Amino acid sequence: MDFFHAIILAIIEGLTEYLPISSTAHMIFASSYFGIQEDDFVKLFQVSIQFGAILAVVALYWKKFLDFSKFSFYIKLACAVVPALVLGYIFDDMIDAVLGDPIPIAIVLILGGVVLLFIENFFKSPTVYKEEDITIKKAVTIGLWQCLAMMPGTSRAAASIIGGMQQKLTRETAAEFSFFLAVPTMAAVTVYSVFLKTYHQTGLKGYELLTQNSDNIKMFLLGNAIAFVVAIVAIKGFIGVIKKYGFKPWGWYRIIAGIALLAYFVINK
Template identity: 50%
Template sequence: MNIIHVIVPAIIEGLTEFLPVSSTGHLVVASAIMGIGKDEFVKLFEIVIQLGAILAVVVLYFKRFFRSIDFYVKLVIGVIPAVIFGVLLKKKIDILLESPLVVAFAFVIGGVILLFVDEWFNKPNIDDEKDITYLTSLKIGFFQCLAMVPGVSRSGASIVGGMSQKLSRKAAAEFSFFLAVPTMFGATLKDLYDFYKHGNMTAADLQQDIKFLLIGSAVAFVVALLAIKSFITFLEQKGFKLFGIYRIIAGIVIIILYYTGNALHTV
């Protein structure tokens, strides 16, 4: 990796983490286009910068994280499915993360769903996190697990999951943001531990790794700060249809590039 390979994916991550378009899917495709090999550090980098973006939620919604203990209980319940399936399916997930074609089909399928989701769930009666039950938190957590397939979108899956439980678009989006904090914090700590426990590197390698992780996280954090509020406003006013159209077009383009011998095919 070089500094361009750090900054460009970090910008993409900050822009897409909270949109229902799959930040992981965009990172997989961007890495393929830029010729970034999928070694263990790249996989770690893509997880760590997601945490950098998600920490923007803590800053923007700082007071919400001190509302009550009940808030944290709901988050813990909501991440239980991801913890279980993440441990059980880690090796298979790592394989999927190397395939732009998997991303493409997930883009298209998810895009079709987003075209209709506003019509399917148009009678919400929950507009605040404090009204979400523990059972609802668990159900949303299971929806979030769908995003283990790259291209599905963690935020998209959990937002749709929330709307299916009668949350408003805003409440579902915000709870999706909150749920991402413990999910990505745990994933980052585990990946950092695994990488450096089994790694055999020099002091110079370690210094460069830390520099790249810090720069990437900082860039993703700043970009995400700018993206979150804009997304909430757009979602309340316009809904999901435009995101669905974007996903379908992007998926079709990736499939065409893959089967016409583009560099995507070599990843």
């Protein structure tokens, strides 16, 4: 992977991480299209640049994250992230295996798009209009929904937003809580990938891969900076779209993108 590839992947991460369209599916397509070799450093890079996307949420909602007088906010996030931490650790190797086959990921992308087209018909009459009204029980339930995203192509954002709407959150509140929940979830995944996980091809830890040479460190820093800036734009745009149009535009996008990816990978298999 060179710097051009790093920039492309970072832009994709920033654009797609908080949208219900699956950053994983887009990363896989980009890697295949641009001929990016799927080695241990690439796998680490794709996860580690989530740190920049995390900082984008903290920067946009800094009043929420830095208001230490509202301890219940942190309790909700801590409780909601537990299911993903436990199941993610248990199924880590299985998830890596699925990532090797893009066809089922494209199919999941399409099916998720169909769900988004009709999601608002299923969950009507919301009663929760702000984060303060989300109970710990609702937060944990949303966290369980988020675990559906362990199937690559599902989208962590889509799963947690649907979970929020199932728990009677408005679509805007569900989207914002999805952003909040992403911070501890992605932070935990990033820490695990960088400091704890041993990568199969090289037998190295993530931080050892990063420090192998100066280019790896530079790509890591550049990727996170780009993901941070792009994610800020994407989050603001997403909130504006769902307020005006709901989730149907994202549903149609997933279906069209999924069909295109399916055709691409079937032809090039």
